[in-house]
Amino acid sequence: ALCYANFYILQKNYPPAIEFLTRAIELHPSRSMKTRCIFILGQIHQNMGQFEEASRNYQAVIKRNASFEMEFNAKINLAVCYVAKSGNRDYIIKKLKRMLKDDKNKDYRDQIYFALASVALKDADTTGTIDYLTKSVATSKLNNYQKAISSLELADILFTHKTYMLAQAYYDST
Numbered sequence: 001a002l003c004y005a006n007f008y009i010l011q012k013n014y015p016p017a018i019e020f021l022t023r024a025i026e027l028h029p030s031r032s033m034k035t036r037c038i039f040i041l042g043q044i045h046q047n048m049g050q051f052e053e054a055s056r057n058y059q060a061v062i063k064r065n066a067s068f069e070m071e072f073n074a075k076i077n078l079a080v081c082y083v084a085k086s087g088n089r090d091y092i093i094k095k096l097k098r099m100l101k102d103d104k105n106k107d108y109r110d111q112i113y114f115a116l117a118s119v120a121l122k123d124a125d126t127t128g129t130i131d132y133l134t135k136s137v138a139t140s141k142l143n144n145y146q147k148a149i150s151s152l153e154l155a156d157i158l159f160t161h162k163t164y165m166l167a168q169a170y171y172d173s174t
Helices: 002-010 014-027 031-047 051-063 068-080 089-101 103-122 126-139 144-160 164-173
Strands: none
Touching (some): 002 031, 014 031, 031 068, 051 068, 068 089, 089 103, 126 144, 144 164
């Protein structure tokens, strides 16, 4: 089932991949492999634009005490899949802010702030979005890719609000 799922994922033919991953979850005895399959299901649903189903899968991964990296990415992806006016906003914000306080996430604060900015942007909170993106750029030390993405997003927002000098600085950072 896992081989077939991988085959369809590589072809970007997601509906049969979902079927085979679901079957693999039912058949596979290993807890860690089940958790990995649920995470992959979340990614597939996210790619298909089915954000509520993706969110359910990511929440299941978080509840299963996954590895650090998988749980971290599930929380970040949960914020990316956030749909405005859904009931899980407070849950997502709480999880992300708790991650900011944890020392083991010190090197990943730029990604966490970017995820918080994503939630604020979907809620049409421009001030919060700018604040979080600024923090994302400021805390980005090792991840130049994240710094460029955050800088570009921030520059575009500042340019839209006619703060051209500041926007130029972030375009330059990009």
